[in-house]
Amino acid sequence: MVRVGSFIFSLFFLFQVASAQTFVQGKALADASLKEKAVWMEKLASDDSEEATRILQYWLDGILVYWPQENRLVRGIKEGRRYQLQDLMTEEALGAVSSREIDRVKTNNSLRSALKQVLGSRQLGSSDRNVRLSAIAELKRRPDYKVLPLLKKREASEQDDQVARQLSELIGLVLLESAEANDQMEGLRRISGGLSPEVKDSLSRFLLNPNLDPGVVEVAQRELDAITRSLMYWGIGQDLFFGLSLGSVLLLAAIGLAITFGVMGVINMAHGEFIMLGAYTTFVIQQWIPATSMWSLLISIPTAFVVSGTAGIILERLVIRHLYGRPLETLLATFGVSLILQQLVRTVFGPLNQSVVTPDLLSGALDINAAFSVTYNRLFVIAFALCVLVTLWGVMQRTPFGVRVRAVTMNRGMASSMGVQTQRVDALSQLTNVGPNLGQSYIVDSFMVVVFGGVGNLFGTVFAALSLGVANKMLEPLSGAVLAKILILVFIILFIQKRPRGLFALKGRAAED
Amino acid sequence: MIGLRLRQLVFASIIALIAYVFLANVMFPASMGMALDSYSLTIVGKYLCFAMLAVALDLVWGYCGILSLGHAAFFSLGGYAMGMYLMRQIGERGTYGHPVLPDFMVFLNWEQLPWFWYGFDAFWFAGLMIFFAPGILAFVFGWFAFRSRVSGVYLSIITQALTYALMLAFFRNEMGFGGNNGLTDFKDLLGYPLTSDGVRVWLMLSSGLALLLSLFLCQKLLATKFGRVLVAVRDSESRTRFLGYRVEHFKLVAFVMSAMIAGLAGALYVPQVGIINPGEFSPLASIEVVVWVALGGRGSLYGAALGAIVVNAAKTFFTGFYPEAWLFFLGAMFVISTLYLPRGILGALEDLAQQVRGKAPKLSQEGLS
Numbered sequence: 001m002v003r004v005g006s007f008i009f010s011l012f013f014l015f016q017v018a019s020a021q022t023f024v025q026g027k028a029l030a031d032a033s034l035k036e037k038a039v040w041m042e043k044l045a046s047d048d049s050e051e052a053t054r055i056l057q058y059w060l061d062g063i064l065v066y067w068p069q070e071n072r073l074v075r076g077i078k079e080g081r082r083y084q085l086q087d088l089m090t091e092e093a094l095g096a097v098s099s100r101e102i103d104r105v106k107t108n109n110s111l112r113s114a115l116k117q118v119l120g121s122r123q124l125g126s127s128d129r130n131v132r133l134s135a136i137a138e139l140k141r142r143p144d145y146k147v148l149p150l151l152k153k154r155e156a157s158e159q160d161d162q163v164a165r166q167l168s169e170l171i172g173l174v175l176l177e178s179a180e181a182n183d184q185m186e187g188l189r190r191i192s193g194g195l196s197p198e199v200k201d202s203l204s205r206f207l208l209n210p211n212l213d214p215g216v217v218e219v220a221q222r223e224l225d226a227i228t229r230s231l232m233y234w235g236i237g238q239d240l241f242f243g244l245s246l247g248s249v250l251l252l253a254a255i256g257l258a259i260t261f262g263v264m265g266v267i268n269m270a271h272g273e274f275i276m277l278g279a280y281t282t283f284v285i286q287q288w289i290p291a292t293s294m295w296s297l298l299i300s301i302p303t304a305f306v307v308s309g310t311a312g313i314i315l316e317r318l319v320i321r322h323l324y325g326r327p328l329e330t331l332l333a334t335f336g337v338s339l340i341l342q343q344l345v346r347t348v349f350g351p352l353n354q355s356v357v358t359p360d361l362l363s364g365a366l367d368i369n370a371a372f373s374v375t376y377n378r379l380f381v382i383a384f385a386l387c388v389l390v391t392l393w394g395v396m397q398r399t400p401f402g403v404r405v406r407a408v409t410m411n412r413g414m415a416s417s418m419g420v421q422t423q424r425v426d427a428l429s430q431l432t433n434v435g436p437n438l439g440q441s442y443i444v445d446s447f448m449v450v451v452f453g454g455v456g457n458l459f460g461t462v463f464a465a466l467s468l469g470v471a472n473k474m475l476e477p478l479s480g481a482v483l484a485k486i487l488i489l490v491f492i493i494l495f496i497q498k499r500p501r502g503l504f505a506l507k508g509r510a511a512e513d
Numbered sequence: 514m515i516g517l518r519l520r521q522l523v524f525a526s527i528i529a530l531i532a533y534v535f536l537a538n539v540m541f542p543a544s545m546g547m548a549l550d551s552y553s554l555t556i557v558g559k560y561l562c563f564a565m566l567a568v569a570l571d572l573v574w575g576y577c578g579i580l581s582l583g584h585a586a587f588f589s590l591g592g593y594a595m596g597m598y599l600m601r602q603i604g605e606r607g608t609y610g611h612p613v614l615p616d617f618m619v620f621l622n623w624e625q626l627p628w629f630w631y632g633f634d635a636f637w638f639a640g641l642m643i644f645f646a647p648g649i650l651a652f653v654f655g656w657f658a659f660r661s662r663v664s665g666v667y668l669s670i671i672t673q674a675l676t677y678a679l680m681l682a683f684f685r686n687e688m689g690f691g692g693n694n695g696l697t698d699f700k701d702l703l704g705y706p707l708t709s710d711g712v713r714v715w716l717m718l719s720s721g722l723a724l725l726l727s728l729f730l731c732q733k734l735l736a737t738k739f740g741r742v743l744v745a746v747r748d749s750e751s752r753t754r755f756l757g758y759r760v761e762h763f764k765l766v767a768f769v770m771s772a773m774i775a776g777l778a779g780a781l782y783v784p785q786v787g788i789i790n791p792g793e794f795s796p797l798a799s800i801e802v803v804v805w806v807a808l809g810g811r812g813s814l815y816g817a818a819l820g821a822i823v824v825n826a827a828k829t830f831f832t833g834f835y836p837e838a839w840l841f842f843l844g845a846m847f848v849i850s851t852l853y854l855p856r857g858i859l860g861a862l863e864d865l866a867q868q869v870r871g872k873a874p875k876l877s878q879e880g881l882s
Contacts, residue, residue, distance in 0.1 A: 085787045232570070267666050267669075267670075317600075319848060321853065322852055323851065323852070327665065327666050328669070329664070329668065329851045329855070330851075331580075331669065332800075332803060332804065332807055332847050332850075332851050333847055333848050333851040335800055335847055336804075336843070336844040336845065336846065336847020336848040336851075337844060337847075337848060338844070339840045339843055339844035339847065340840065340841055340843075340844035340845065340848075342840060343837070343840035343841050343844070344841075345841075346617065346840075348838060446672075447670050447673070448670075449672060451667060451670050451671070477700060480680050480686065482682075482685055485678075485679045485681055486681050486682050489674045489675075489678035489681075490678060492671070492674060492676060493654075493671050493674055493678075494657070496658075496659040496663050496667060496671050497657045497658065497660075497663065498659075498661065
């Protein structure tokens with residue numbers, strides 16, 4: 001009896017005061033049963049004030065507490081075993097208390113989702129368009145016919161195009177919940193062309209309803225088919241983009257390898273470690289310059305270039321030049337160097353992975369629609385690979401140095417007899433060994449790229465890198481990542497049988513043996 | 514010939530080792546505590562298996578010019594064949610006590626034995642597979658590769674791709690080879706418990722005998738006309754082909770034989786270390802084998818065996834006492850052996866001996882490049 005009495009009393013109290021300004025006395029809320037809490041929530045929902053919004057939000061977050069000492073609701077944040085109390089509105093600190101001195105306003109799952117609904121429709125009126133967009137996204141998950149009037153009202157006053165489109169889609173989803181065929185048709189018209197998973201799910205669910213008008217079913221089925229089809233196309237596009245970005249990474253890793261192999265006839269097994277050196281250079285620079293600034297990136301690219309290049313020149317001077325004409329021995333010696341470099345890095349930086357922070361400019365994504373988004377760092381890798389490629393191509397085709405390099409590639413003996421200093425060409429060609437933050441795990445892959453594309457051929461390397469990257473990403477959803485990789489390897493092993501010199505074999509003028 | 518004497522020395526010391534273990538551990542185990550303890554036995558047995566793998570690689574690399582960067586794949590396949598036999602021998606003593614299925618299959622809720630596990634409960638079948646699994650892979654791979662004249666670094670890279678692909682495949686649980694845990698918890702071999710000293714002694718002795726046998730066989734093979742053609746292929750493949758030899762057939766026979774020796778080495782290795790997992794397939798493992806051969810002396814079977822034992826002894830020492838320094842040391846060995854010891858330790862010793870006697874060192878290096 002006492003409970004019911006207090007419930008009636010609190011309702012009475014709420015009707016009396018109406019505004020949340022006096023709602024600070026929250027003992028009733030903290031003590032209420034879950035059913036009573038639902039009623040409280042409805043009341044708060046009809047109150048437009050800032051304070052009501054805050055109470056709902058804190059309630060949802062689980063940090064709304066009743067403080068008996070001052071007899072009001074406050075915000076309590078748990079810190080260790082104590083609660084830091086803050087005023088609801090001003091967020092002014094009210095001191096720390098132990099958990100026994102306060103009552104948390106508890107929730108359960110159904111209350112929580114109802115709270116989300118209420119807050120979601122409330123945020124639709126926010127002046128920040130991002131808040132409005134996320135509120136719409138939240139409401140889309142569980143379309144509720146009850147909020148339809150509110151949505152219609154918002155739609156009439158919405159200015160922003162994108163928000164209006166999303167809102168219209170949401171209204172479409174809500175209309176599908178209606179029992180009227182007209183409303184349903186209107187809903188279908190609104191969601192037509194939408195690609196988000198929510199739209200697809202709602203449509204599939206909608207079609208399970210046995211009491212539908214045959215005409216509506218036909219339209220809905222057509223819409224669902226169209227959505228499935230275009231999702232498939234966009235999915236292929238997404239795979240293609242991922243594949244291209246993976247291919248660009250492979251290209252950056254493999255292009256230096258292709259040149260050293262092509263020009264010097266040398267397989268550089270330490271190539272992966274040069275990439276690693278470049279990556280660690282970036283890491284070290286980020287320790288000095290805050291990683292989030294663009295400067296860090298602008299400085300680390302040329303520095304990584306210089307560091308790896310220097311390492312390349314040292315390697316050439318100390319080891320490789322003693323082993324020219326003996327490719328297998330060079331392979332072994334450079335492998336030894338790669339082991340030494342690996343252990344060196346492990347000793348200096350520790351065995352754990354160090355994280356390199358992506359600059360702000362490169363994080364984030366460009367959402368084209370619900371099924372297709374372009375992340376900036378992938379886009380950057382593609383653009384960077386393109387720049388490197390164009391520069392390299394320019395150097396190789398348009399400068400005296402490039403002419404010499406190509407001459408040496410075709411026939412070392414002939415070129416040196418024509419007065420080209422092959423040694424110097426060799427030393428300089430090591431300079432191309434650099435990429436941004438890549439792991440050494442790419443080494444086997446980049447060998448595959450070089451072998452597949454044909455040695456010493458820029459175009460072949462580009463083609464091989466991009467096609468292997470795309471093929472890898474295309475196969476992944478079909479067979480899983482590991483199996484995709486195995487399939488690619490098996491394909492290359494088979495392919496080499498057919499074209500032992502790669503896809504675009506260089507027509508060398510040197511005879512075999 | 515001092516060179517011949519060095520070779521004989523290697524051969525003789527392996528025989529002496531076997532004889533010592535046989536006498537001290539089998540014939541007179543009680544006398545004066547001369548017997549090796551089971552830890553040293555396992556270590557020595559492991560080295561002997563590695564030496565055999567090195568001999569197998571030297572047969573194709575040193576005498577036929579095929580630098581395989583995937584020989585650990587054949588070693589591991591032989592090891593897996595042996596491991597499958599040992600798994601089937603566990604029977605009901607596994608954690609789950611299933612009479613047929615190994616533990617990991619019960620764990621994965623498999624209903625029955627995959628088809629490729631049939632027959633491995635019989636030792637003779639497993640014994641055949643130790644040779645056939647690597648042999649058939651080598652045959653198929655070599656058939657395609659040599660027929661289309663893939664050679665030099667291209668061949669090296671695709672052998673590396675082969676072992677890398679196998680490693681990824683064996684890491685998958687769906688393959689039915691125990692995923693990344695591999696095969697382990699072996700109980701007994703031919704009815705004798707694996708942990709007993711007696712079995713360890715016999716495993717080590719059979720590894721030594723198998724090494725001697727493979728050294729002997731390879732040497733005999735290389736002394737025949739077939740062996741001469743192999744060396745000719747190494748030194749100039751095109752010329753040999755123009756002389757009318759089917760180069761690819763010679764290469765294929767050598768490659769398959771080498772794979773089988775590697776498989777046997779793997780099969781003897783697994784019961785001694787008690788585990789086989791996909792890590793054995795890693796490209797790094799294969800490349801390590803190459804450095805054993807390069808350091809010991811490429812183109813000399815005894816050198817290869819010696820190199821394997823020396824490098825692995827160094828590895829045991831370094832990983833035990835200075836784990837940080839091991840990769841530095843291994844890397845340095847790669848560089849030094851290729852730059853300064855083109856014919857390995859054995860070759861260097863031979864040259865030194867000849868210089869002491871006042872003769873110019875043999876000029877037989879250009880063929881090896």
